[in-house]
Amino acid sequence: MNTEETILALNKHFPALEAVSNRPLRVFTAFAEPKAFEETLRYANLTLGYHKGKHIIGTDEGENIGLSYIISNDEDVLLVLRERVPKSAPHVHSMGELYPSLMLHEREMVDLFGVQVSGLPEGPRYPLPDCWPDGEYPMRKEWNPAYFNKQTVTYEPPKQEDAK
């Protein structure tokens, strides 16, 4: 299942993805809704043979958060599937049973981007330290490290910053 076959198969089943490849062994797709994304991921894992879960990249897209899942198969084609989740209600299902190795990165999305991933096993905070204030998501664009006081571990943006 090399790059061209993957693109053909994906575009046939999920035309909304516009799977494209700008260089060998890479397939990028457009952002999708969580429901459609889960279907595509299950389809890629079971039928297309993409069983290796490599990585999850969280990106801040203005008012919603993008999660790009990077998976690959035996021919090492890197397929990037993306889903978009609004910041107001960032709920996502965990893909732990399909990709056990991605549970770790999903746990990281919980801490760094504030995405609520359901189905993750319980565990302490990760990767941020235990003394990190709740509700602070450092990787979001509006979170400015300058206003984070490291000694008292509190985040106090100046007042007019909040008003804006």
Add this chain to the structure above:
Amino acid sequence: MSDYREKNKVVVQIGPQHPSLKEPGSFKITLDGEKVERAVIEIGYNHRGIEKACESRNYIQALYIIERVCGICSHAHTSCFCQAFEEIAGLEVPRRAHYIRGIVGELERLHSHLLWLGVASHEIGFDTLFMYTWRDRELVLDLLARIGGNRVNYGVNTYGGVRRDLEPELMQDILTVCDLLEEKLKYYADLALTETTLIARLRGIGTLLPEDVRKYSAVGPVARAAGIMDDVRITEPYGVFREIAVNGITDDHCDVYGRTLVRVKEMLEAIRLIRIMVKEIPDGPISVRPPRKLPVGESLSRVEAPRGEDIHYIRSNGGESPDRVRVRAPSEANWHGMSHMLEGFQLADVPIIIAAIDPCYSCTDRAIHLIGDGINQLTDWAQIRALSIEQYKARGIDPGSIKIREF
């Protein structure tokens, strides 16, 4: 779990400060006698927030931070980052730069594997081999100091090529060091095959079978020791490996002993590659002028670091500083299988199994919290959840603080 069995279990906390760990990582090992029954791994002590820092720096400064993600495989990280940059910018790197990157990359693989062999033998109490391997490693470090100016973060890479050129007599010294190292490595290779106490300690522990490797998607020597050919230089040749073929090394022991053999053979392979590269290095410029601002775009680049496949992702919005930088270090992929590898073996094997994946915590600065349920007893989901919540409340960590909504 009957209460009595639970009570006489010893929970050993290894780390974050422990002589066998060169870096902070903590392991809560539940022991049944001397046998490891459950392993809970927490790293994340090295989480410094590198990705956020890169977003507020321009590309040249970001390269400095990327180089210091990990002290041992710094060249692998910078080459991967530069490749991603060059892909977006569409730069054509001169062939000589590719060759120099390849030589420094293989030298780094040599010193990283020698370092691992030393640390692993220190874990099993074989200090003589530890001293020998680190003494030989000094030869490689002095070479890297002459090439890059610094023993550890040599900073040879820059966008569009390399910063330092290799003079002819430096290349001659590289060849002499290679000859010296080759005969020492042959001594270590047959030492690993014949020394009985070494084999007794390494054989049959920390096994990761091929199907587990696929399940936990382990990379690098851990996957190659289970017979799965997982080498980016072969599956997706980059830079100099488009012209020079690498013959992959696999082994089918699937355990710590297999990983030792794979790493020793890889060192011999690295020496062979260095000799070819030094012989066939073309003349020409060593770098091309990179643009200050990167056009809009994103790229995903892969490099074969000493510990496995290293993935870097850059997304630029046309400005001077990257919009998003993401680093997936090789050790991170190997952590997932760790608690699976630890269970069922002795406490004495825990340090060597942890060392066997050659963990680079600073690369990973991630933590895994896999509760390996060693007890084969059918419990449904709610029971496991309740048990684990009560378990963590007992240790003062209230998991309720993570707001996970139940569907």
Add this chain to the structure above:
Amino acid sequence: MLLSIFKVLVFPGLLFLGTYSFLLEFIDRKVYARMQNRKGPPWYQPMADMLKLIGKKVIVPRNAQKFVFAALPTVSLAAVCAAFLCIPVFGSTAITAYSGDLVAVLYLLTIPTLCHFLAGYNSHEVYSTIGAFRTLTQMFAYEVPLFLAFLSPAILAGSWSISGIAAFYMAHPLYTLINIPAFLVSLLASQSKLERSPFDAPEAETEIVGGALVEYSGRYLAFFRATAITELTAMASVLAALFLPFFTGSVWLDFALYLVKTFSIVLVMVLLRATMARIRIDQTLKFFWSILTPIAMAQMILNLLLRGGLGL
């Protein structure tokens, strides 16, 4: 009276034991370092370590009994010094030679191991408890072959006193060749008794940090380290007295021979320590019980037959 006090306290007794132990520890660490082609410590290093440890503040863990915590190091050091007095050092007879002192020496030399276990168990800390239990399990491994190996030359010599055994072998030097297997077994067993690599699972630095002595610091740790090195001297001297009993008439020449013998035994122990990896506690048990104990038993039976057959 005064001469015997001088003998006990100064020359072949305690003062000599202290300085000679420091010397042997220096040789042990220096040769070990040179084998790893490192430069190794200066000659005064053992003294410096001991003095520094005495100067440091002692931290007693909260839930450990203070008196037991403090008494253990001194008890173990006293046991080893007492054992040393029954071993022939200056000439072929020891300071206090009485029939049955071989058995006394053996039991005095097991007291430090028990103190080591109690020290670990008493400090109620996970690492030290595991180290303590490993010390005991390892004791079950080496105790039987060690005793069998030590008692077989005694049976051949027909006397339980070390000086008596030495005198017997002085009369019949050829019989020492019979005890060669017992010598090898006791060498390995004493390497395990002194918890030196490859049998140092109980204080494996990379696994359980410090074994039973994790919680010790300051002068108690100094005493425990003193016990370790004096035990090394005592074991080397017993091995020399039992298995290499070559004595000439003159006392000074015997003393020089004693130094050469113990020196070479320690060198063999350093060679063992430098060339092997540390094996796990279950492998140690398997090794001792399946290989060394049969040899020691065979040696014992052979000596019994020879004793009966030759009618010595």
Add this chain to the structure above:
Amino acid sequence: MGLFDKAIAWGEKNSPWIIHFNAGACNGCDIEVVDALTPQYDLERLGILQQGSPKHADVLVCTGAVTLQTRDRLKQIYDQMSTPKFVIAVGTCACTGGIFDSCYCVTGGIDTVVPVDAYIPGCAVRPEAIIDAVGKLLATFDQKEAKGK
């Protein structure tokens, strides 16, 4: 007893046992610290041994910028060591937080947590610098003894 104290001071000067803790470094400095113990730079000739437990050691060799997670663990290790004890900050990150100082998770150098006696700068500090620093630290033992610390 002047002589006894002098002997102990001499003992301290000649056998500083170290314990190594990585408070969030890129492990470049850690491998250089261990490098200093191996044949080419062997620190054992100065009487330096690496110990496992804080109670056995007198010098805490700390590398790396202190991340929030390792902050209180570093404090615990420092408290467990028995006096007289010293702290050496190895590497630029340990001295001032170095290149990671502006990161959100890093609280700066070692001295923000424990009192530091010697700073060794250098991004990936060289083993020669470590040996020089140990020499200088041993020299300060005398002033400390003279001050009767």
